[in-house]
Structures are given as structure tokens and as C-alpha cells.
Amino acid sequence: MKSLKKSSIKLTASVKAVIAQFHQLPNNERVSNIVKRVEALDEYEVDILFKNVMQEFSHRHKNFEELLIDNFYRVEKISEEHANFSHNKKLLLGAFLTKEYSFQAAALFNPSIVPHPDQTGLQTGEQRFVMSLRATGEGHISSIIFKTGIVDQQGLVTLDESSGFFSVLKKECKPELENLPDTNYNLISPLNISLSEKVIFPSAKCESMGMEDLRLVKFADGENFCYYGTYTAYDGKNIRTMLLETNDFSFFRIRPLYGNAINDKGMALFPEKVNGKFVICSRQGSEKLSIMFSDDLYKWENYQLLREPEFNWEFVQIGNCGSPIKTDKGWLLLTHGVGAMRKYVISAVLLDLKDPSKVIGRLTKPMIVADEEEREGYVPNVVYTCGMLKHDKLLIIPYAVSDFATVFASVEIDEILSEMQ
Numbered sequence: 001m002k003s004l005k006k007s008s009i010k011l012t013a014s015v016k017a018v019i020a021q022f023h024q025l026p027n028n029e030r031v032s033n034i035v036k037r038v039e040a041l042d043e044y045e046v047d048i049l050f051k052n053v054m055q056e057f058s059h060r061h062k063n064f065e066e067l068l069i070d071n072f073y074r075v076e077k078i079s080e081e082h083a084n085f086s087h088n089k090k091l092l093l094g095a096f097l098t099k100e101y102s103f104q105a106a107a108l109f110n111p112s113i114v115p116h117p118d119q120t121g122l123q124t125g126e127q128r129f130v131m132s133l134r135a136t137g138e139g140h141i142s143s144i145i146f147k148t149g150i151v152d153q154q155g156l157v158t159l160d161e162s163s164g165f166f167s168v169l170k171k172e173c174k175p176e177l178e179n180l181p182d183t184n185y186n187l188i189s190p191l192n193i194s195l196s197e198k199v200i201f202p203s204a205k206c207e208s209m210g211m212e213d214l215r216l217v218k219f220a221d222g223e224n225f226c227y228y229g230t231y232t233a234y235d236g237k238n239i240r241t242m243l244l245e246t247n248d249f250s251f252f253r254i255r256p257l258y259g260n261a262i263n264d265k266g267m268a269l270f271p272e273k274v275n276g277k278f279v280i281c282s283r284q285g286s287e288k289l290s291i292m293f294s295d296d297l298y299k300w301e302n303y304q305l306l307r308e309p310e311f312n313w314e315f316v317q318i319g320n321c322g323s324p325i326k327t328d329k330g331w332l333l334l335t336h337g338v339g340a341m342r343k344y345v346i347s348a349v350l351l352d353l354k355d356p357s358k359v360i361g362r363l364t365k366p367m368i369v370a371d372e373e374e375r376e377g378y379v380p381n382v383v384y385t386c387g388m389l390k391h392d393k394l395l396i397i398p399y400a401v402s403d404f405a406t407v408f409a410s411v412e413i414d415e416i417l418s419e420m421q
Contacts, residue, residue, distance in 0.1 A: 011108055169199065187203070226245065
């Protein structure tokens with residue numbers, strides 16, 4: 001692609017990006033022992049120890065005391081021996097039950113991108129966006145984070161500055177949710193944190209080892225819109241496709257997808273219904289690109305084959321790279337292909353507007369490949385994205401390089417379409 005431009009912006013994983021979370025100890029006896037040890041401290045020792053904790057850690061987290069007291073109350077049902085603890089002793093016990101976790105120490109990759117719900121205060125030709133990223137830390141556990149920024153009239157990307165603080169969103173425990181399965185829950189975020197400070201960390205058993213590759217899409221239903229994001233939940237052995245739903249990125253609903261067709265990774269929802277039905281592009285059999293239609297957003301029973309590996313750079317596997325965008329000529333869908341030596345590339349296909357089960361165009365060569373500077377990383381020789389942004393006549397494509405960093409590329413939509421065969 002002659003007009004494909006790679007940006008100098010690069011987001012890399014950082015061990016300094018930490019969250020404070022409840023320390024999941026392997027058994028209740030250890031927790032009880034910790035409680036007894038703290039209980040035995042006199043108030044003078046408590047004050048000294050808690051002062052040291054505050055001096056060392058409070059500047060690294062927002063709402064630090066609130067977090068400690070929350071973790072204190074998480075063990076209240078396990079042991080009643082600390083009911084008469086002083087306030088500082090409760091906070092100190094909370095500190096012993098809290099750990100710092102560097103959630104992106106290993107990798108920061110596989111981005112998706114959507115228009116921001118707030119497009120006010122911009123210059124002519126600018127667009128504000130929300131970008132999600134998969135962050136991987138200790139134990140290879142993946143979580144979801146967000147970045148925000150602006151694309152200007154020329155397609156140049158500027159990221160909003162980060163505060164350096166991060167907070168895990170809380171799992172909502174309401175009476176109406178208590179009887180729902182572990183795969184149904186809500187997440188709420190504090191009012192005083194920005195979107196770029198929010199971390200969605202695994203909260204359910206089915207995703208205990210990771211929430212992988214969120215594919216965000218701004219979904220329009222007439223005049224109304226919301227945001228959906230499919231992701232892969234992983235418990236260490238099994239995978240499950242989940243759906244994140246939000247209107248404004250302050251309150252999130254997590255729900256499972258189910259049905260006979262939900263049996264692989266890489267589900268990407270179309271940005272609107274087609275012929276009155278929801279549409280998803282997916283991967284089936286771990287190697288083929290498929291499409292499915294449903295009247296029910298959550299239930300998917302059947303799928304149709306779209307494409308199977310054809311070119312040598314996709315002999316191992318082909319799949320989507322997020323939700324398609326609508327053009328005058330058809331649905332433009334980015335794809336990923338895997339070739340020799342597990343080399344990932346990004347290409348594209350064009351689907352019929354009225355019947356997206358028909359492939360009406362395809363690129364016969366990759367659009368994005370890893371250059372020499374992008375080949376080395378956590379997983380070598382990989383370029384990958386989970387979404388793109390339509391910006392006037394341009395496509396803005398954030399993509400991961402070898403699973404250790406994320407960069408941006410832009411290309412003219414008409415050039416992609418003109419090269420379709």
C-alpha cells in the first residue's frame with residue numbers, strides 16, 4: 001500500500017503500571033493466622049507499621065485507604081475475631097491482605113478502537129477515540145485497559161496523557177444478580193478516575209486466567225447507539241466467548257454468548273443489524289473465517305464459511321481483525337493470516353452490503369507485515385489488531401507488534417478498495 005503510513009507513537013508494556021488488589025491466599029487458615037498476628041499487635045506498633053505502609057505505598061494509588069478497608073471487609077465473613085479492631089488496625093490488616101500487581105509487565109497488545117462517546121470541544125476534522133488494549137502481567141493473566149486520544153484532520157494521532165494511576169473496576173453485587181451464573185455480572189467504576197485509569201481485571205471463574213482480545217464496536221440501532229465488545233475468557237484450560245456492554249464506559253455489563261456456533265475465538269460483531277439480524281464474523285476450526293446471523297444477540301446456533309486459507313501467508317490460519325466498517329462498496333473487514341514460522345500479517349476482504357455472507361473482493365497480498373524493528377518481542381513476527389477506526393477517507397489502524405507494544409498505521413480507504421480483486 002503506497003499510502004500506508006506508520007506512526008512513531010508506540011505504547012509499550014511497563015512494570016511501573018501497577019494495581020493494588022486483594023491477595024488471594026490459597027486457604028482460609030492462612031488468612032485466620034494473619035488476622036491473629038495483627039490482632040496481637042498493640043496500638044503503638046499498629047500506628048508505626050501503618051505509617052510505614054502509607055509512606056511507601058499511598059502515593060502509588062488513588063483512594064488507597066478505601067481500597068485497604070474494602071479488602072479488610074472481604075475477610076470479615078471468614079473471621080469475627082477482628083470486630084473490635086481500631087480503624088488503623090483494620091487498615092493495617094487490609095494492607096496485609098493486599099498486593100501490588102503489575103498488570104502489563106509482560107505485554108501490551110491487540111488493540112481495538114472506537115469513536116469516543118464525547119465528541120465535543122474538537123477542532124474541525126478531529127475525532128476523539130477510545131482504544132482498548134490487552135495487558136498481560138504476572139502469571140500470564142490478561143486484563144483490559146483503555147487509552148483515549150484524538151485523530152486530527154490529517155490522520156495524526158495524539159494520545160491523552162496518562163496520570164500513571166490505575167484502579168480495578170469493582171464487581172457489582174446486587175440482589176438481582178446474586179442468583180445469576182458466574183458469567184453474568186456488572187462492573188462499576190469510581191467517579192473520580194478517568195477512562196485511561198480503569199482496569200477490567202478477571203472477576204469470574206471462567207476468565208480467571210485472562211480476558212483476551214477485546215473487539216470493541218460502536219453499535220447503532222436507529223438513532224441510538226451503545227458499545228459492545230466480544231472477548232475470550234480463559235480459565236487455564238477452557239475458553240468461552242463473553243460480551244462486554246456499555247453506553248459510556250463508566251458502567252459495564254458482562255454477559256456470555258452461547259449456542260452451537262460459539263466454539264472458537266475471535267468473534268467480531270458488525271456495527272449494525274443486517275436484514276434485521278445481528279451479524280458476527282468468527283473463526284471456526286481454529287483456521288477458517290466464517291460468518292453467522294442471529295435474532296438474539298446472545299444466542300448463536302449456526303455459521304457459514306466465508307473463506308479458508310488460500311494464500312501462502314495464511315496457510316496456517318485466517319481470522320478477522322475486529323469488526324468491519326461500512327463503505328459504499330461493501331463491508332470492509334480486516335483479516336489476519338498466519339504463514340510459515342508463525343508469521344502473522346494483516347490483510348482485508350470485502351463483503352456484500354446486503355448479504356455479507358458473500359465475499360466480493362479480497363487483497364491478494366498482506367497490507368501490514370512486521371518490519372525488522374517489529375519482529376522481536378514477547379511473541380516474535382506478529383502484527384495483529386482487534387479493530388480499526390474510520391476517519392473521513394482514512395482508516396486508522398492500531399496494531400500490536402510481536403505482542404510487546406502497540407503502534408498506529410493509517411491508509412486511505414479508497415486505495416484498499418481499488419486493490420481488491
